[in-house]
Amino acid sequence: MGDRKAEHTASQTELQEIASKISDLNKWRNVFSFHSSEISNSTHQELRKLLFGNVFQLFSCEWAKACFRFREPYSDLAYALETGKGGARAILMAVQAYIIKYLLFIRTTEYSHLERLCRVSRQEQGEALAAALADTLWAAGQGGRASICLITAAIHVVPSSDYKADNFTERIHLFEFSEKAAAQEFILGHINCFKDEQSHGVILFLYSLLFSRTLERVQEDLDSTAAPLLKCSFGNITCTQAMLSLLLTGRASPLELDGSQELGPRGEGIEAWWQRCPVGYLRWSRAQAERQVCPRLRTPCLPIWLCSITGKYSVLFGTDSQILSDWKRERVFHLYFYNGQLEQTKTAHLTIDTHSHHWEEDQSEDPSSPGKRHLSVEMAIRTKWTGATVSWNGTDPFF
Template sequence: MFWECLTAVEAKGSVCPPPPAPSPARGSPGHGGDGDPGAAECPGSQPPRSVPRPLLLPPGGRPVSADTAMRLQQLLFRNSAALFGCEWAAASFSFHPAHGQLSYALRAGKGGTRAILAAIQAHIITYLLFTRDTECTHLERLCHLRPWQQGQALAAALAQTLWAAGGGGRAAVCLVTAPVTAPVTAVPPEGYRASSFAERIRLFEFSEKAAAQEFISDHINCFEGEGSHGVILFLFSLLFSRTLERVQEDLGDTAPLLSASSGNVTCTEALLCLLLTGRASPRGLGGQREPEPGAGHGDAAEPGQRGPVGFLCWERAPGQRQVSPALRWPRWPVWLCSLSGRLSVLFGTDCRLLSHWRSERTFQLYFCSGQQEQTRTAHLTVDTHSHHWEEAAREGPCSPGQRRPALEMAIRSRWPGATVSWNGTDPFF
């Protein structure tokens, strides 16, 4: 049963923890923030703890039926027995500490949740640099954010992704009510079976993007709080925004959204495509025609259109598949990067970078890996008119001249022949 796949989800009690003690609204400058949420642990790895106070949901919304739950399970796994692992149950949209150099950055997840977190990270950067009211764009706009600004950026990124999945006409948000049975204070060793979980999910639907964003902002703790299981809630919201029928049409008869193997659950290309383009196409990240500059300014990216966030990929294994030009050339200079299978974000701060050829001669890019060991945003200088690369053009892919960091190779998939300076930082990725 679908609800059995959420055995680990209830490990910390109520999925939507309550808002903190009375304080100014989350989106207001007077909000003091929730502090720095710690990394969640796997169920059973910590002493028993009390279940958080139940969240009082707003009126409205509708429950999810058992039949719909089974359809959702099939779309996710194509397997009625597959379960989410503990890293999925613990995953939420948790920022680095406020007021710091990486206050704009989400903490990288483990396993399959990393793809979702990195995709939302790209939308957060796009919002902070380019789509919120601003007269200038520079790296400092991402640094030293206050807690209420972090929540505002997360709500905008989640709403943008859900709205694109809804085709620019609808969005759905899943929240979870309080348990209908008496709360349990300890997690049993064999896992937590949520027999009442189906009665607790409620689906809220919106026909205006601003209303969806405001609703998410009002309930942002359901996505970023420790123990909120915010990544799973957002994944469900994403599918209901697209509608299960349209997701099925996107996937066809065989492709799943998640791949479960040896207890690990990872995102497939179809889910990554849904996060970036609003469509769950199994092969949607490659093979598109070159877009015309300035084309595609809707919320959802049609085939060949430029969406707000791009995608770059580099694999050292032979048979590297070319990424769609529409994704290599997004509307804003922000790219989700897959580097030897690891997801991260590359971005520029010049909004003219992809619209004026003079801006592409020598320019600055920034890199956020999301890893805990990264304490500062990496700064790279890209020179597209250098000829150093041509000197090694006749060398094989495994020759010393071609052994470059994966990030540099991904950049060259967008700007062939470019040289990349790490400005004193030891190259990584």
């Protein structure tokens, strides 16, 4: 009798396990259901016009080679992406900000503070990149969709006299998702398509961003301006303010980052315009010292900022999620700085003092004057915390 009862219990357990596996399969079948499609010739032309303003401009070699390549795992910069000197650096550093968001504030880990960013494996690097890319694509899709572009072997567009081929855009296949989790898992499963050399990873992400927003909405975001999303000058291709806006806010509005604009795009109203973003933006240029970034980007939800400092892009971040919500924590606090360059081998540790004796400085001296002792990164920080002093804690100041 006991043997038969044990057999019955074991059989029930097996049936439960089978039912659980079937349930899991059904769940993932729903998650991974997506629509895939080829892109027509006319869509390719529209894509090229939005990016460059014409159908004949091609990406430079620097852009074609740009991909999401991490530093060595389990190192001081295990969280960090490598960047070159080209215009793709803005996109890499924007994604870097979202990678830091995931590793510091989303991922569950036993480590704390800055150690969370150093104790990262190669697998975790891929997971962080997938989460960061999915975050930005989902925001561009207004929280309801994401589109992911991958390169296939087959050519889907036959080049014509009114279109200049680049030998990879013509092979794009588009995968569309209505669930963020599905998009993130799909990216993770194809992570080498964004990480590997010769993958055109940054361009694929850029295309995915535009298709997630939809080309029609991007054109509406640009409104009546004829300016494209990328600026070409003397062979250099750089991101415009509209492109940065799409990366940070999900909308490609040329004035989205500008503090002089008081209302959001058409009909979105004051409430939407003042809604804080998950990742912020700081900008400093001696030539444009008076131009300020809008308040909601200077004060994001989390203490992470993409920085444009004298035209070069970097990331500034803190490990205390409460810095921007508790004024007491903003008296003296710590931030960290990464500029994306191979010359930087360790994250710079900065201490910010917002209650320092700034009145001891020469008030008659122009802060943008050549003789001012503050570095550009310090001036960028001061666009958020006026009059703050910055200590580099033993690191030789740079940037």
